[in-house]
Amino acid sequence: MLAASLEKLPTSKTKTIKNQYQMKKQLLFLLAFTMSLTSAYAQIEVTTKDGKQVLLNENGTWEYVKTESDTTEKSAESNDCSTYVSTKTDKVTGKSSTASKETLVISSDGGKTGFGIFMIHISGTVVLSIQAAGGGSCIDDDDKMNVLFRDGTRLEIVNNGKFNCDGKFTVYLGGRIGLNKNLESFKTKEIETMRIWTSKSYVEKDFSSSESKQFMQTVSCLSEM
Numbered sequence: 001m002l003a004a005s006l007e008k009l010p011t012s013k014t015k016t017i018k019n020q021y022q023m024k025k026q027l028l029f030l031l032a033f034t035m036s037l038t039s040a041y042a043q044i045e046v047t048t049k050d051g052k053q054v055l056l057n058e059n060g061t062w063e064y065v066k067t068e069s070d071t072t073e074k075s076a077e078s079n080d081c082s083t084y085v086s087t088k089t090d091k092v093t094g095k096s097s098t099a100s101k102e103t104l105v106i107s108s109d110g111g112k113t114g115f116g117i118f119m120i121h122i123s124g125t126v127v128l129s130i131q132a133a134g135g136g137s138c139i140d141d142d143d144k145m146n147v148l149f150r151d152g153t154r155l156e157i158v159n160n161g162k163f164n165c166d167g168k169f170t171v172y173l174g175g176r177i178g179l180n181k182n183l184e185s186f187k188t189k190e191i192e193t194m195r196i197w198t199s200k201s202y203v204e205k206d207f208s209s210s211e212s213k214q215f216m217q218t219v220s221c222l223s224e225m
Contacts, residue, residue: 081221084214085121097121098225100218106194106205107133114205115194117215121222125175126183128219131167136200138165143197145169149189150212157182169196174223187220 045055045065053065087098099120107114113134120127132139141163147155160178161170172178173186190212195204207215 081217081224084218085221085225098222100222104211104215104218106207106211108205113203115196115203119218119222121225123175125178126173126219126222128171128173130169130171130196132169132196132198132203133167135196135203136198137167138199139163139167139169139196140199143169143199145171145197146195147185147191148193149185150192151189153185153189155182155185167198173219183219183223187216187223190216 045053047053055063055065084101085098086101087096089096097120100118104117104119105111105114106117111133116131116133118129118131120129130145139159139161141159141161143159145157145159147157149155157171159169160172161168171182173183174180190209191207192212193204193206195202
């Protein structure tokens with residue numbers, strides 16, 4: 001239509017209209033290009049000194065950039081309870097119980113000194129059954145366990161079990177008979193050092209990174225049963 005109309009106009013007017021038409025096209029193109037640039041530069045991605053990627057927004061806020069590895073790691077941590085706990089059914093009573101797949105051994109000399117930690121879920125409570133070796137076998141019902149977490153916080157727990165000379169220390173977490181705040185600490189914090197007092201002395205051991213993660217993840221999985 002525009003080409004047909006232009007043929008009927010004088011040459012000078014035709015050129016003027018064509019020029020105006022071209023200018024409008026260029027302006028529209030520049031406008032679209034400018035808008036795309038504004039959108040592209042509304043967020044700026046930078047890398048921090050510790051290697052983390054951060055997205056800076058034009059309004060002054062920022063957020064971490066989620067990577068595929070972060071998503072995969074988080075998914076693995078939240079969905080891999082079968083690695084740490086298992087449910088077994090007693091063939092005689094028909095009752096089921098969920099417990100740690102294995103006893104977590106914290107020792108550097110083959111079990112002569114250190115801890116053997118077994119965890120089980122009973123009626124909404126996570127029970128820690130800890131065997132302490134190397135500091136005397138008798139544990140009173142008022143002996144204590146001291147825990148130092150990697151974030152610098154500390155926890156002191158009185159033995160929830162009875163007096164025994166088997167080196168057994170019992171802790172109830174959550175539910176009706178345990179403390180929820182202690183459960184939350186063990187679920188969310190990695191243990192650096194554990195000490196259990198006996199009638200004669202105490203047993204103390206440092207946790208490796210893998211041991212503290214296993215302990216934390218097992219407690220977390222059992223608390224969700």
